[in-house]
Amino acid sequence: MSSLRTSRTRLIGAAATVVLAAFSLTACNDGTGARTEGASTAATPTASSPSSDAPSSDSGSDSGSSAGSSSDGRSATATTPSGARTSASKVPVSSGKPVICEGSNTKTVAAPLSRPVNYMLLTVTNTGGKSCYLHGYPAVRFGEAQAVPPVIEDSKPQAVVTLRPGESGYAAVNLSAGDGSGSNGYTAKSLTVYFHGPSGNESVGAGAHPPLPAKGVYVDDSLKVTYWQQ
Secondary structure: OHHHHHHHHHHHHHHHHHHHHHHHHHHHHHOOOOOOOOOOOOEOOOOOOOOOOOOOEEOOOOOOOEEOOOOOOOOOEEEOOOOOEEEOOOOOOOOOOOEEOOOOOEEEEEEEEOOOOOEEEEEEEEOOOOOEEEEEEEEEEEOOOOOOOOEOHHHOOOOOEEEOOOOEEEEEEEOOOOOOOOOOOEEEOOEEEEEEOOOOOOEEEEEEOOOOOOOOEEEOOOOEEOOOEO
16 A cells, blocks of 8 residues: 555656646746736646747848847847747846745736646746745645645755746646545635745745636645745
C-alpha cells in the first residue's frame, strides 16, 4: 500500500509539472498567461499564436527569430520568423527593497483546466511597485474547509520565486482524484488563497479571493497543490 501511495504521489507531481510547463509557454505569448476579467472558465494551456491584443508589427528585412529585453525597463524589439518586428511592452521598474507577495500587492486568478482533468491553475501577478517574494506554496481554502491541503514535494523549486512588478508566478492545484478513488467530495463555489512568509509556517498579509466558475469546482480529499513556480 505504501509503494502504491508513493507511486501515485509521483504521478501527481509529474502531471502538475506538465501543467505548469505547458502554461508557462502560454504565458510567454500573452505576457501574463491568464485571463483576469470576470469569473474563471475552463482553459486548456497551449503554446500557439500570440493573443490578439499583441502589439502591432512593422515589416522588416531581417529573417530568423530573436528577442531582446532591457533590464532597466526599456522597451525591447522582437523579430518574428517572417521578418516582422514587434515592440515588446515596457517592463515596470522595481523601486525599493523587495517585499512579500500577498493579497494586497498582487492579483490572483484561478483557472480550472480542461486538460489534464481535475486540475486548476493559480496565477499571481505582482501589481505593486516593488519586487515581491512568493514564498512556499499557496494555502488554499475551498468553501468552508478548515484544513490546508498538502503540497507536492516533488514540485519544490530551487529558489524562492521573485516577481518584479507586472510579473506572474504559478501553482497547480490537483482538485480531485482522476480515477474516482477520492472520498468526501463536494462542490466548492468560493476560494481563498493565503500566502506564506519566509518560514513557510504562517500566513502573511491579506488573502486573495479569485472567483470560481458559477457552477463551482469539485474537490475531494485528494486535494493537493504545487509550490509556486517562476
